[in-house]
Amino acid sequence: MTGPRIVIVGAGPAGIRAAETLAVAGLLPTVIDEGARAGGQIYRRPPDGFTRPPETLYGSQAAKAVALHAAFDGLAAAGRIVHLPRHSVVALAGGVLHAMGDGRSRRIGYDRLILATGATDRLAPVPGWQAPGVYSLGAMQIALKAQGIAMGRRIVLAGSGPLLTLLATQLIKAGAGVAAVLDTAGLRGQMAAFPDLAVRPSFALQGLAMRARLGRLYHAGITLEAIKASDTGVTAVRWTDAGGRRRRTDCDAVGLGWHLRAETQLADLAGCRFAYDPTWAQWLPCADRMGRAGDSVYLAGDGLRLLGADGAEVAGRLAASACLSDLGLPGPDGTADLKRLDRLERFARGIARAFPWPADQVRALPDDAVLCRCEGVTAGSVRETAVYGGAEANRVKSLGRAGMGRCQGRYCQIAATDLIASASGLAHAGEAGRLRAQAPIRPTAIGEWLEQE
Amino acid sequence: MSGMAGGRLVRLAETGRAPVRFLLDGVERVALAGDTVLTAVLANAPALRQAEFGPEQRAGFCLMGACQDCWIWQEQGPRIRACSTPVADGMRLLTRTREDWP
Secondary structure: OOOOOEEEEOOOHHHHHHHHHHHHOOOOOEEEOOOOOOOOOOOOOOOOOOOOOHHHHHHHHHHHHHHHHHHHHHHHHOOOOEEEOOOEEEEEEOOEEEEEEOOEEEEEEOOEEEEOOOEEEOOOOOOOOOOOOEEEHHHHHHHHHHHOEEOOOOEEEEEEOHHHHHHHHHHHHHOOOEEEEEEOOOHHHHHHOHHHHOOOHHHHHHHHHHHHHHHHHEEOOOEEEEEEEEOOEEEEEEEEOOOOOEEEEEOOEEEEEEOEEEOOHHHHHOOOOEEEEOOOOEEEEOOOOOOEOOOOEEEOHHHOOOOHHHHHHHHHHHHHHHHHHHOOOOOOOOHHHHHHHHHHHHHHHHHHHHOOOOHHHHHOOOOOOEEEOOOOEEHHHHHHHHHHHOOOHHHHHHHHOOOOOOOOOOOOHHHHHHHHHHHHOOOOHHHHOOOOOOOOOOOOOHHHHHOEO | OOOOOOOOOEEOOOOOOOEEEEEEOOEEEEEEOOOEHHHHHHOOOOOOEEOOOOOOEEOOOOOOOOOOOOEEEEOOEEEEEHHHOEOOOOOEEEOOOOOOOO
């Protein structure tokens, strides 16, 4: 092929719309994705042989899911995009990506790179969360959508954010046993954000209606105390309600999540700048409104701004338009999409304020609580390391191993910086810095690495 | 649910798929075509593996390939990430590390 080599990492809503925009302009982008089928996490598709219709899988968002899947499958079948499914990009340097899949490693050069790497759940540690039977909220939703299963017979969902209510509704509708829905966000804070949420009235009303249907299962303004477990798994959640009463809910599975954490390792390896965003309580990469992040790199979707699936579609189109424009090629006019992006961002910031990161719960963790699930590093150990070794995330990682495990800090870094900040008298978690990404960004078998294509 | 004794998860839908047979700790177990290894094991057992850094067992966490909690041993050696690997006929999975390795 003779055109510019454009690689997109991620085949969720952002990656699909970016690929479509480039293909329509006559280019042949390569899309690398970890999934077996394009769609990303929120529009994830079950394997072949599953038969539930889109309305069952995606509810009110079914039409959007179907449109995205059809757009991608059509372009792939017509040979207008190159799709590399079941491949993980684990490293990136000098204009070359290292992708692992099919038991070997490939080196893929690019002239322009669009990173649409999405997000994971944002997790706050709860004492006992290392027990078998504790999952992220996203995990429970994937289990339901892609496998038709519930992760337990009697489930407690806890945390905050839109997914908490949505997942509870989906599980109940599918016939799962939900024992309680525990929201660490108080009702007063949720109401205060309502003016921003009202810029997307249908979404805001859907959320309220789902909440109403949960009835007495839903509790706002709670504090999570501990997850209790036996040898075989979770047995109960202990929590304090908004009125200060201590409560206990028996269960055999717990779903936890506080909204989203941007997946930014590749952006970091690509040299993008980062800034701490207090609204999202995390470090996010910097880009212009189109998604230009410097050095032929573009960012789109939840890996850049946590706007959700609709925002990801818009951002994917904008990043591809910017890429076309920078190549001197004609592309679609982004004016309407930029306006959409502003509205979606206002809504998303309202959501972030309505369902905030539980900093007080994290800072109050007992010393013996496990902070890092990978290696069992405790909150006390992080506090001690911060005081002895310097109040900075990478130093605490080097000296005390928080963030050194197999997930590379994806699930402990945000809480760890809260603990470092509070143990060291810093004003906020952002002052404790940010873990540098280290390649490979997924565990990689030596044998597969040596088996180069 | 029948055949799920000792399992952690509950099948809510799509139960008409073809059976897949695999070994878990040397005992033949049945899963369904299209199950991930994680689904296949947790339909039959409460956990996937023993934690290396604590007394507890582990049963996966994120199900999207990000947390790396669900790596499970195979009898022949290589581990696999259970949430992102489809189960296959004849797999020989272990919830504990083999003790007879040199």
